[in-house]
Amino acid sequence: MRKLIVTTIMSLDGYFEGPGGNVMALPMDPRFDEHNVQRLREADTLLLGRTTFDGFKSFWPAMPDNPDVSADTRETGRLNNAIQKVVVSDSLTTEQTDPWSDTTRIVRRAAAHKEIAELKAGPGRDIVTFGSHILFNDLLAAGLVDELHVILGSTVLGGGTPAFTTGLAPLKVIDAQTFADSDNIVIRYAPR
Numbered sequence: 001m002r003k004l005i006v007t008t009i010m011s012l013d014g015y016f017e018g019p020g021g022n023v024m025a026l027p028m029d030p031r032f033d034e035h036n037v038q039r040l041r042e043a044d045t046l047l048l049g050r051t052t053f054d055g056f057k058s059f060w061p062a063m064p065d066n067p068d069v070s071a072d073t074r075e076t077g078r079l080n081n082a083i084q085k086v087v088v089s090d091s092l093t094t095e096q097t098d099p100w101s102d103t104t105r106i107v108r109r110a111a112a113h114k115e116i117a118e119l120k121a122g123p124g125r126d127i128v129t130f131g132s133h134i135l136f137n138d139l140l141a142a143g144l145v146d147e148l149h150v151i152l153g154s155t156v157l158g159g160g161t162p163a164f165t166t167g168l169a170p171l172k173v174i175d176a177q178t179f180a181d182s183d184n185i186v187i188r189y190a191p192r
Helices: 030-041 050-065 071-082 109-121 133-141
Strands: 004-010 015-017 043-049 084-088 104-107 126-130 147-152 171-179 182-191
Touching: 004 015, 004 030, 004 133, 030 043, 030 071, 030 126, 030 147, 030 182, 043 050, 043 109, 043 133, 050 071, 050 084, 084 109, 104 109, 109 126, 109 133, 126 133
Parallel strands: 004 126, 004 147, 043 084, 043 126, 084 104
Antiparallel strands: 147 182, 171 182
């Protein structure tokens, strides 16, 4: 059975983006990039909500050839361009998936739990979700998330969008990783 792994960054006070939707208020450092590219290396499906998908497709396609970004960023762009994508959205159309039309499948919200459970039961490698906090909260509440990787950023935002909006989702810590060259901490959780 495939694992669904959600990766998100969060401030010390629990926000996944700052005031005004500013996700760049969080400390996305080289260790953040390294963690995310490793998740993509181990996956063959990227599961996203509409807002994150739109942000990704406006940014990542040009990164593999950008000499001004890190090697991890170039690799992340290459992997994002190639990986199969499933987007949960009631409004996205096939025409709006360009330049990733050949690698993107749209799933409507009403069918999402069933389709994701079927994906998990099928053959393949990990399914990974980045961002997409509305989607991952829904999947967490539905018991479909196998691991939750929280990158705890060393900042207090004082406002923004809370990372978690679901009710009870009992979790247990699998492990936590600190780094000598980063103030971020990666904490891996699994459902209890």
